[in-house]
Amino acid sequence: MHFNCGMPFNHSHDSPNSQIWNPDSVLGLTNKNINNYSCLGWAKTRGRRCERWIAQHKTSYGHNILHKLACDSPSKAAESPRLHDAADILLCWQHAGQISDILGQWKRKLEKCADDIESENKSHVKAEAFEDGWLKQLQEDLARGYAAGKTVPPRNIKREEEERRAQEKKQREQEKRRQEEKERQRKEEERKREQKAREEASRQRAQRAKKREREAREKAEKEAASWRTAWERYCNAWSKPADVSVTNIPWPVKSGLQSDVNEANVKLFFAKAPPADSVDSGDKRFKLISEENMRWHTDKMMQRFGPDVVNGAAKGPLGIIAKVVIELRQEARRGRGRQGR
CATH class of the missing domain: 1.20.58 (Methane Monooxygenase Hydroxylase; Chain G, domain 1)
Incomplete structure (x- = not known):
């Protein structure tokens, strides 16, 4: 990386108002353990971030790159080759081999930042749509009231929002109760099936027991009959x-x-x-x-x-x-x- 006369190019940071995201908070540039910017590398032997200072003109130049990238979307910044330049500058000579790790961490953080911004934008759009709808409805109400010679009371946006949230909460509670009722019915049906299975098993056991008793009784009767026949034959012969x-x-x-x-x-x-x-x-x-x-x-x-x-x-x-x-x-x-x- 080249510098003018050993000093970084005199690029001032863009105004925070022109930035879409904050490099310091999104990328975690500041080392909380010391009062100055230090190397972004990870000291594995000590289990913490490196505390070796980077020259002030280098850190200023690296941060200047990142603040300029912050004027674009996080997704676009994640794909910029300038991101590699910033990481290269903000690593000391000992941790220069960790540049790919730093880039991977930054890109993941930028992707998450992009998702957060998208979610926030959707919320704003929803709120704006609500306000636009309210204004349109208010205009229609005023027009109808003016045509009928009536005074239309102003709408209470806060109250309507509370009512909307209360309605949504009520719907969630109703859905929860429906799910609980379905689960209760499922468990009750399962209990009935198990009870029916137990009763069927008990009935089959009783049938098998009766069959064994009947077979044993029939066998005993048959055995007794054969002995009676033997005795009658014996007695008749000796008669x-x-x-x-x-x-x-x-x-x-x-x-x-x-x-x-x-x-x-x-x-x-x-x-x-x-x-x-x-x-x-x-x-x-x-x-x-x-x-x-x-x-x-x-x-x-x-x-x-x-x-x-x-x-x-x-x-x-x-x-x-x-x-x-x-x-x-x-x-x-x-x-x-x-x-x-």
């Missing part, structure tokens, strides 16, 4: 002892087959098969098991089928049954005693 032979022995198991005779199946048969009314007391059960004990006693089997059968192929099943009914008779006797007490 005519003379017809019982080695080939058709009524085995005390649910299937009635010799192959299924074992200790567990025989005990299960005498626990499940007998009708309830024949074992619903200790005495009745003892009587029934005593009769079975006599029927399956080894001596009784020997008399009925002979030693060849008892000691032959049927020896194992006959021995199991005889053993089980003896144990059951002992249990029934103890049970009858407990019931008597």
